[in-house]
Amino acid sequence: MEEWFGQQWWDKRSVLLLLTTILVFAPLISFKRLDSLRYTSALSVGLAVVFVVITAGVAIVKLRNGSIEMPRLLPELVDQASFWKLFTTVPILVTAYxxxxxxxxIENxxxxxxQMKSIVRTSITLCLSVYLATSFFGFLLFxxxxxxxxxxxxxxxxxxPYSSLLNDVVRVSYCIHLMLVFPIIFFSLRLNLDGLLFPYAIPIAFDNRRFFSVTVSLMGFIFLGANFVPSIWDAFQFTGATATVSVGFIFPAAVALRSIMVQKNKICWFKVQTNSIRFVLFICTRVCPNSLMLPVSSW
Structure with missing residues (x-):
């Protein structure tokens, strides 16, 4: 912002975050249905594709001009710290998927x-294509x-030519892309937080007071965190090593194990009931054989 307008009172980080929250996030997170964000979601995907197209185009032009040097294909490991630094990319990769x-x-x-299975496959394929193209052409270019x-x-x-214009288009398009992605993540975050705090209440979409209070509280907490976190990559690395690992691997596995245990308990309880009935029928047939018309073998 300082490059375009110079140093102004409103180009401080906290002021820009406040303006973005009020002018962009507040209207988008006020929707009660995820379907209402379909156009902004499609636009965010389109802007990500714009970033890939520009990066690929610049790389191809410079490749044809012969102005691209052969990049180093393997990481440079000079000490133990550089080796462990390789693993800092893992949380970011986990967050990406x-x-x-x-x-x-979405399914609801x-x-x-x-259609949910085809939607998931298409989404993951699209994300994988964008990530691979970005990494390939980005590393080829720089x-x-x-x-x-x-x-x-x-x-x-x-x-x-037009290097400055392309730089501005890339940065602005990706900035808008990130802003349009946030409401989709916030929607699920609010829904799950409400489910934890009010497990027996009516759906949050039908309770305006609860919807407003949870939204404002959660957005206020995120706003304060955004002002104090020094870099977005610190946030990605922290959440990628904690929350995303839990959401992507630990919680689904726990749910699967829980469902298996519940199913086994139901089977065991059914067997106990069946054996109990068999035992009662066995006793009855021995004590009073003519009192029961059903044979024990039918059980």
């Missing part, structure tokens, strides 16, 4: 729930100078 929390809200709003955040590489001259 976490979509479990949106499955049930589908007219045909059987090579050994690729930063942890590839967006930071678009602050410098790309070495092609």
């Amino acid at each position: 976490i979509c479990h929390h949106n499955i049930h809200p 709003e589908l007219q045909d729930p059987s 090579g050994n100078h690729t930063l942890d955040d590839v967006l930071a590489n678009f602050d410098a001259d790309l070495g092609i």
Whole structure:
């Protein structure tokens, strides 16, 4: 913002976050149905594709001009710290493929729930394609100078015509993309938090007071956290190593094990009941054989 408008009172981080929360997030998180965010979600996907197209286009142009150097194909490990730093990418990769929390809200709003499997496959395939294309062309374009955040590489001259314009388009489009993705994540977060706090209440969509209070409280907490977290990558690494691992792996496994145990308990209880009935019938047939017309073998 300072590059475009100079140093202003409103270009501080806290002020920009407040304006974004009021002008962008507040209207989008006020929807009570996930279906209402379908257009903003489609736009966010389109903006991610724009980022990939520009990165690929610049890389191909520079490749044809012969101005791209051969990048290093293996990481440079100079000490133990650099080795352990490789594992900091794992939480970010895990975060990139976490979509479990949106499955049930989307499925509940589908007219045909059987479409959910194809929706999940299409979404994961699209995300995988975007991630692979971004990583490939980004590393091809910047090579050994690729930063942890590839967006930071678009602050410098790309070495092609209209470089400054392309840099601005990439940064603005990706910024809007992130802002439009947030309401979808917030929808599931609010729904699950409400389920934890009010497990026996009516759905939050039918209670305006509870909907407003949970939304404001949760958004206020996120706003304060965004002001104190120094970098988005710190947040990704922390949540990727804790919350996303739980949502993606631990909780589904726990639910599956729980359902198996419940099923086994039902089977065991059925066997106990069956054996008890058999025992009662056996005693009755021995004490009073003519009192029962059903043979024991029918059980």
